[in-house]
Amino acid sequence: MRCRKAHWYLSARCDDTLSEKQRRDLAAHLDECPSCRREAFYFSEIKGQTAGVEKIRARADFNLRLQAKINAWEVEQETLRDHAPSSWRTLRELSVWAAHYFAGLGNILFGQRRFAVVGVVTALLTIIIWTGYDSDEQLVDNTAALTQELADLNQIGYELRLETEVADPLRDYLISGVSLSDYTSPRSQPNYVMPTIPAEQVNAQLIF
Amino acid sequence: METQKDIDHGLMRRIQQDDFAAFEELVERYKDRLVNVLFRMLNERNEAEDLVQETFLRVYKHRQEYDFTYCLSTWIYTIALNLAKNELRRKKKFKFFSLFDLQAKGVELEDTKPGPQSLKIILEKAIATLPVKYKTAFVLRDVDQLSYEEVAQILEVPLGTVKSRVNRARAILKDELRPKLEERRALSKGTLVPVRTM
Ligand SMILES: [Zn+2]
Numbered sequence: 126m127r128c129r130k131a132h133w134y135l136s137a138r139c140d141d142t143l144s145e146k147q148r149r150d151l152a153a154h155l156d157e158c159p160s161c162r163r164e165a166f167y168f169s170e171i172k173g174q175t176a177g178v179e180k181i182r183a184r185a186d187f188n189l190r191l192q193a194k195i196n197a198w199e200v201e202q203e204t205l206r207d208h209a210p211s212s213w214r215t216l217r218e219l220s221v222w223a224a225h226y227f228a229g230l231g232n233i234l235f236g237q238r239r240f241a242v243v244g245v246v247t248a249l250l251t252i253i254i255w256t257g258y259d260s261d262e263q264l265v266d267n268t269a270a271l272t273q274e275l276a277d278l279n280q281i282g283y284e285l286r287l288e289t290e291v292a293d294p295l296r297d298y299l300i301s302g303v304s305l306s307d308y309t310s311p312r313s314q315p316n317y318v319m320p321t322i323p324a325e326q327v328n329a330q331l332i333f
Numbered sequence: 334m335e336t337q338k339d340i341d342h343g344l345m346r347r348i349q350q351d352d353f354a355a356f357e358e359l360v361e362r363y364k365d366r367l368v369n370v371l372f373r374m375l376n377e378r379n380e381a382e383d384l385v386q387e388t389f390l391r392v393y394k395h396r397q398e399y400d401f402t403y404c405l406s407t408w409i410y411t412i413a414l415n416l417a418k419n420e421l422r423r424k425k426k427f428k429f430f431s432l433f434d435l436q437a438k439g440v441e442l443e444d445t446k447p448g449p450q451s452l453k454i455i456l457e458k459a460i461a462t463l464p465v466k467y468k469t470a471f472v473l474r475d476v477d478q479l480s481y482e483e484v485a486q487i488l489e490v491p492l493g494t495v496k497s498r499v500n501r502a503r504a505i506l507k508d509e510l511r512p513k514l515e516e517r518r519a520l521s522k523g524t525l526v527p528v529r530t531m
């Protein structure tokens with residue numbers, strides 16, 4: 126046997142994968158080869174030392190920290206699920222948008238409070254109907270959020286109306302369905318001076 | 334008799350039915366081994382733990398996608414090692430990798446006294462500096478004591494490749510440790526029986 130082959134056998138001996146014949150051949154070679162005897166010593170030392178290398182264990186709070194990460198992920202999933210489009214949710218959102226539309230349209234076109242009132246009532250009904258299964262706090266939250274949205278909408282409507290001497294932007298808004306979030310407030314324009322909203326408009330926003 | 338694979342699969346079926354106790358049992362079965370393997374790969378304990386946590390998080394997130402034709406342990410080890418390899422790649426990129434991490438942030442090595450270092454400490458350092466592909470095979474086979482077949486499945490390489498990588502790693506370690514080993518051999522008067530005393 127050549128020394129090179131003996132080295133392979135020595136490594137295999139670490140894994141206990143030598144056949145009986147291979148074991149005998151290796152033993153015979155080791156008897157006559159001091160260099161391979163030395164290698165055999167090295168191999169078994171490394172094997173022994175490796176087995177004795179300290180085993181690092183997970184820290185005591187490992188499970189707790191993992192549990193916290195899983196909880197956080199599950200909450201995230203629930204939130205995503207809540208915002209996932211479902212027919213139920215789409216219907217609800219459609220109703221809210223219809224309410225917005227009434228309120229905005231009434232305000233923009235005529236500056237008339239009754240349209241805004243229709244909008245607000247529709248919105249309230251929407252909330253009551255579609256959040257009926259939710260808790261009271263949820264309803265309060267939704268109402269507050271919608272009140273804010275309507276107030277914003279009224280402000281946008283009011284600003285739009287200031288510009289409706291020019292019909293085009295309004296038509297774009299109403300017909301081509303430019304979304305409200307795409308609407309650029311004149312407030313963001315340079316040199317814009319905040320107009321004073323007449324008292325009746327303010328009241329219309331505070332109808333709740 | 335129920336094999337490890339059967340036990341794992343039983344747990345996984347329960348985990349798929351949102352049985353969290355089964356998931357905890359799975360974590361108990363593998364967390365220490367994985368932390369140890371990743372620590373040997375990265376030389377940094379906190380990172381090793383974080384990546385093992387990420388591994389279990391992924392197992393949990395993708396529990397419904399688990400394919401029962403494979404070993405669960407193979408799947409878990411593959412996720413953990415891929416995370417470790419990415420981390421090593423990232424470290425290499427930013428040149429953060431340092432052998433000193435082994436002592437600075439890692440485990441408290443028993444032999445921190447000044448003077449000649451023990452064979453075990455030199456061995457740990459030598460393992461830490463092995464090239465990644467040899468280190469991975471060596472750590473899985475010789476440190477974690479998985480079978481060659483399991484290592485081949487985890488690393489997705491042929492059995493022969495694993496054997497040759499482990500062999501190569503052993504040869505590198507042998508060369509690195511040669512002076513120290515020679516010292517010990519002289520002490521043991523040339524006997525073939527390894528000397529265990531330090
Ligand atoms: Zn020889």
